[in-house]
Amino acid sequence: xxxxxxxxxxxxxxxxxxxxxxxxxxxxxxxxxxxxxxxxxxxxxxxxxxxxxxxxxxxxxxxxxxxxxxxxxxxxxxxxxxxxxxxxxxxxxxxxxxxxxxxxxxxxxxxxxxxxxxxxxxxxxxxxxxxxxxxxxxxxxxxxxxxxxxxxxxxxxxxxxxxxxxxxxxxxxxxxxxxxxxxxxxxxxxxxxxxxxxxxxxxxxxxxxxx
Amino acid sequence: xxxxxxxxxxxxxxxxxxxxxxxxxxxxxxxxxxxxxxxxxxxxxxxxxxxxxxxxxxxxxxxx
Numbered sequence: 001x002x003x004x005x006x007x008x009x010x011x012x013x014x015x016x017x018x019x020x021x022x023x024x025x026x027x028x029x030x031x032x033x034x035x036x037x038x039x040x041x042x043x044x045x046x047x048x049x050x051x052x053x054x055x056x057x058x059x060x061x062x063x064x065x066x067x068x069x070x071x072x073x074x075x076x077x078x079x080x081x082x083x084x085x086x087x088x089x090x091x092x093x094x095x096x097x098x099x100x101x102x103x104x105x106x107x108x109x110x111x112x113x114x115x116x117x118x119x120x121x122x123x124x125x126x127x128x129x130x131x132x133x134x135x136x137x138x139x140x141x142x143x144x145x146x147x148x149x150x151x152x153x154x155x156x157x158x159x160x161x162x163x164x165x166x167x168x169x170x171x172x173x174x175x176x177x178x179x180x181x182x183x184x185x186x187x188x189x190x191x192x193x194x195x196x197x198x199x200x201x202x203x204x205x206x207x208x209x210x211x
Numbered sequence: 212x213x214x215x216x217x218x219x220x221x222x223x224x225x226x227x228x229x230x231x232x233x234x235x236x237x238x239x240x241x242x243x244x245x246x247x248x249x250x251x252x253x254x255x256x257x258x259x260x261x262x263x264x265x266x267x268x269x270x271x272x273x274x275x
Contacts, residue, residue, distance in 0.1 A: 124275035137249035152274035179274030
């Protein structure tokens with residue numbers, strides 16, 4: 001049986017403390033891309049009791065996603081936003097979710113992201129990553145950006161790190177392992193990078209800004 | 212000296228766009244901050260690196 005909202009809130013407070021949990025609950029985090037990074041980030045943040053998640057992806061669940069993305073075999077063909085919403089509601093039913101099944105472009109990015117306190121860049125395409133980072137840093141500079149670069153291949157997990165580039169810009173990953181040259185993507189290494197991103201979000205919300 | 216991604220580089224007076232090209236960066240995949248300020252891509256050509264500047268070139272690679 002699904003617990004009540006009050007029961008879940010109490011459980012969050014037991015784990016995180018009242019002060020930190022109230023910060024999580026009052027925050028809005030946008031996840032741009034719901035692939036290997038974004039699906040894992042979303043689940044971690046929903047589990048932590050973030051108040052509202054804005055989930056954005058234009059794509060559908062494909063059989064080649066299942067090895068690392070948090071979807072189920074019977075969700076193949078569904079929009080990732082719909083499939084993720086279904087899965088997240090099973091995990092954290094009282095989080096507020098806003099989904100957008102669109103491709104993020106320079107024309108719609110402001111509308112999509114303006115309500116977020118923290119923006120997670122979780123794309124797989126390098127050019128899209130750079131576009132988002134440049135836009136947020138130039139036009140949405142009051143927000144925190146937690147981005148990722150370099151988590152492909154079967155290289156050491158210890159090379160995946162979080163770096164603070166500037167006051168509100170954090171970058172996770174090993175910085176170099178490109179999916180096109182490093183030999184595919186492994187769930188474990190992508191999840192490590194996603195966990196770095198989600199943990200950075202939680203740390204920012206808890207007032208821990210250093211890395 | 213200009214500090215670029217943590218290393219001292221003798222690039223005083225060099226245009227940002229020339230530095231990026233010589234260092235092998237593809238402008239489509241990067242974000243550049245100088246002294247913690249983002250540089251718009253339209254400003255690369257007219258931005259000149261100065262002694263003491265701290266430059267971060269973030270190069271995005273594919274995968275996610």
